[in-house]
Amino acid sequence: MGRVVSRTDLSAREPYRTKVHRNLEALRRMVAEGRFAADELRTGVELELALVDEGMEPAMLNHAVLDRSASDLLTTELGRWNLEINLPPRTLPGTAACRLEDDVVSSIACARRSAAVVGATPVTIGILPTLGAEHLASDKLTDDPRYDLLNRQMVDARGEPFRLDIAAPSGSRDERLVLDVDSIAPEAACTSLQLHLQLTPETFPAHWNAAQAIAGAQVALAANSPFLLGHRLWAETRVPLFEQAVDVRPVELRNQGVRPRVWFGDRWASSVTDLFEENVRYFPALLPMVDEEDPLAELEAGSAPQLHELRLHSGTVWRWNRPVYDVADGVAHLRLENRVLPAGPSAIDAVANALFFYGLVRALVTLEHPPWRSMTFDAAYGNFVAGAQHGMDAQLFWPGMGTVGVDRLVLDRLLPLAREGLRAWDVEPSVAERYLSVIEARCRTGCTGASWQTQTVAALEKDGCPRPVALRRMLDRYISHMAGNQPVHSWPVTSDAAGVTAVGA
Template identity: 35%
Template sequence: MGQSIEKTQFTEQDFAKFRDRLDNELSQLRKLLNTPGFGVGQPSFGAELELYAINEQAHPVCCNKAILAEFNHPQLTLELNKFNLEYNLAPVAAAGAPFSTLQTEMETMLQRLGTVAANHHASILPIGILPTLKTADIGLHAMTDEPRYHVLAKALRDKRGSDFHIRIAGIEKLNLHWSDVTLEGANTSFQFHYRVDPVDFRDAFNAAQLVTPLGLALAANSPVFLGKKLWHETRVALFKQSIDCRMEDPLSMRLPARVLFGHGWVREDVHELFSESIYLFEPLFPFCDEEPLDAMPPKLSGLRLHQGSIWCWNRPIYDPSAGGHLRIELRSLPAGPTPTDMLSTSAVLIGLIEAIRPFINSILPGIPFRYAEHNFYRAAKDGLNAHLFWPNIDANKLEERPVVDILEELLPLAATGLKNLKVSANEISHYLGVAEQTLEQRQNGAIWQLEGIRVLESRLGLDNGLIELVKQYQENYLRGTPVSHWPKVK
């Protein structure tokens, strides 16, 4: 979806041509995966951070194009709604101090971006969903005027043929019909990229699927949407439903949603995930360039564009740069509360993936995929209060346990995984220490917000309480202290 799309009208011939292109590129990918040495390289990390622009009253400000123009940097891009931006951090080698390197760049960018935003009567905030967001803030009037977003909005609406229906039952309930895709823009995330060698991709991806619910529970930071207290990570439910183009009839609902956790453990390699995306999902953007099919490395631009219109919570990435390589994009983490918190959770996930990967196949028989998927949605709903299914390898049985207990038990394993990647000892101690404090204090972004709302709503009423909540959140974020040490809302 980040690719530029200038054409907004397509014919059946365009779709047929694009499907042929996808088939050809899928064959190219198979040849590439069979090529000795393809994608072999040192592990590396990258990240994308989505952000809100807000005013002094903690409401969104539709000024992303003005900020982008003044910031004038290729790593800053527009997002779906006019009050959102995304910054793409430069890739870094896994060895050494990758997380602190990413944090330094992030903090430098956020400081400069804040200065630019101030010129447009705005400030910048990383938060999964802005608690003060109202229905009047969202709609086609708030959608960024870019061709790719117009194409997305029209394609999803045309496929569905009716309003999108949002039904979320959490602490409170939300039942809402909406005519366009802009509700999706309420979600902002921190997407972490992990480069892996093709031979390791299957096991690394399966390990990522297994441990993602743990990271999601740890990082939860989106408990409020449109004044309703919903899931600890409401983004997960909102994202899925806000662009669900399936009609609400039994036949259509048997088809997969375009926002999904997955359909099963990977059996062979990354090829099956790209193949699955072609079999199961109709193209939204039949946009073909004139790339020669024999280019080396091939761009596979059609396959990459199509994959970008399927929002897997862990997404396989083919990138033609550096001779061509593969990445796993961890997409479930919310933006915020601070750079330290975001990178701490990323360190936990990467460490666990790398430590579990060598023996993942001995674990998978103990946790059928549907239990991993169940864990994901339970972690999104209940955050650090969740109970998840987890395989007890020693006892050869599947158990239901508090996610906090699982995380506390696995942090030393995450340290081993990071050490295997040659991450420095100081780096491991610092970022896993932040996660340990989050668990000890039982305070992540979602819990801090929910407890704060309870205090402020009784004193100020809901609307004013949410404004005050965001203001105190922003003050704490600007201090940079991890959320586990944020003072309670007063």
């Protein structure tokens, strides 16, 4: 999506279909002939930020902040209040994870310095709780031709307003948001932490299956998006919001079972090409642009084709675990992009979430009986929804354990596996313990970013604050704690009264 495009670039769909199927043919040949980068551990991290002003309202200043930044790691994102940090690829052995944390801290600090010049502050949070309906209009999208074009294409494909309809989980609270919007701007409300892992065609399917199997536990442990437009909804409201914000299906197509563009999937993978082929088979092109490259001719010449059409199309199918094809230094490689996690709360929390993921998938793919052999795909999806709805209060299914609480599943089964996986990656034991101890403490306290936010707002409301005021005050405290880079399970919950309540108590 980095290419500058205009509406006049859009080609007729039939030439596009022909070309994208030629891309698939080239990909299948490359897999069969082993034309990919060697099997080596390389990871990547993308972290999205929101900008707020002194009143904790969204600050539509991303270009102004970038104009004042010397960092080449910062870039724009969909909303005018968004920025993204793209950290360079790295390996994990030794103390590399600590350097990752240092890089996250320094990148946020760089953004903070640049934002301060224009009266803004960056925050890493799943959904900015002070967003209002007025911020979800098309004029709040970043001024960039690619975003404008994508918005226009998706609005045209939808043919009617996008409907946001999200209710708090049954039996927990009587809160519900229903809103029609005229653009894909609500997608920009979803700020996330995206993890990349380089793989080969042979290793990709098992790692993708592992990532799908643990998605419910991931989102439950990291939930950080309980508020949207003043409503307290899911622990990770970013999940239904993202699904609905770019859902180009009218009601009739949803009733027919047409797949949404934000998609968990419907089966375990046996080949990486299956996933790319599903993207082409099930989803109409939003940006049907045809490049001049002939991918098969590139293969015959001994070069790695760019597969422009396939890459652009797959970038508009937002799988929660997405296959990525790329070319670097003339060599093709495959990556697994894990999109489950929200941003924040602190840098150490983010790196703990990353190390838990990398360690756990490494351990799972080496098991003699991995979970996807005895777990239905529907059960994995059910875990994902339950984790997003209830956070640490979710009940999740796991083979050999049945349906259990998140804390028990993680402490008894997943955390020991994550430790084994990090050992297999040659991560320094003290470094692994620094981050996995954060995950353990979340389980023992029951505290996530979502629970801290909701308990803080509840304490403020009990002290007499109306919900909008409580959200602003909570966010102000959140930013202060975030800047101190202490894990969220150690953050105190306070109201305007003198009392202090421990999270999870």
